[in-house]
Amino acid sequence: MEEKYSQKIVIRYTAEIVDQPIVCRLARDYDLDFNILHARVLPKREGVLALDLTGTKKNFDRGIRYLKESGLRVEPLSKSVTRNLDRCVHCGACLAFCSTGALSIDPSTMQVMFDSDRCSGCSICVKACPARAMEINFL
Ligand code: SF4
Ligand code: SF4
Structure with a gap:
């Protein structure tokens, strides 16, 4: 049996294709499992979708080619x-x-400090923050 390959990707939709069942076809035609990590529709109906895709490497490459085409x-x-x-x-x-x-925490002011240079991007704090102050940016 072929080894499973997994990669996290970001797909950027344009308004013209936002309604097409693109992700469903990844599962149906290329036998890829997907886990939606993030989905956002931007103004003008453009969108950003972050997926964790798993399948054989061959199917993964074919699925990515399909998305690009x-x-x-x-x-x-x-x-x-x-x-x-x-x-x-x-x-x-x-x-x-x-x-x-x-x-x-800065003991002199009791303010919480954030040093982006030390941040690994693990995102654990995003869920932990009751004020939703920690935000994920997909680059
Ligand atoms: S918990 Fe938050 S601030 Fe700390 S490394 Fe992870 S993402 Fe960065
Ligand atoms: S509001 Fe959120 S980011 Fe600010 S200190 Fe509290 S948990 Fe941390």
């Missing part, structure tokens, strides 16, 4: 996490979840 932009997933300071209330709930030290 359908006029979609497909890129490997690359993401960064940022903090929206307008939302952050410095409650500290995120601190215990950050294993890299990117989130820390």
Whole structure:
């Protein structure tokens, strides 16, 4: 049996093809399993879809070729996490979840600090933040 291959990708939709059942065809025609990591429709009905795709390497390559031939932009997933300071209330709930030290508390001000250089992009803090101040940006 052929070994399974898995990769996270970002698909960018245009308004013309936003209604087409593109992802369903990945499963039906190329036998690829997919897990939707993120989906967002932008103004003018353009969209961004982040998927974790799994299948044989051959089917994965064929599926990606199909997406590109359908006029979609497909890129490997690359993401960064940022903090929206307008939302952050410095409650500290995120601190215990950050294993890299990117989130820390300044003892002199008791404000929560975010050092993007130390952030691995693991996204654990995104779910942990009750104020939804930690945001994932798909690049
Ligand atoms: S959990 Fe959210 S609101 Fe609280 S300090 Fe962290 S980023 Fe700010
Ligand atoms: S994404 Fe991960 S590494 Fe970055 S601040 Fe959040 S918990 Fe820390």
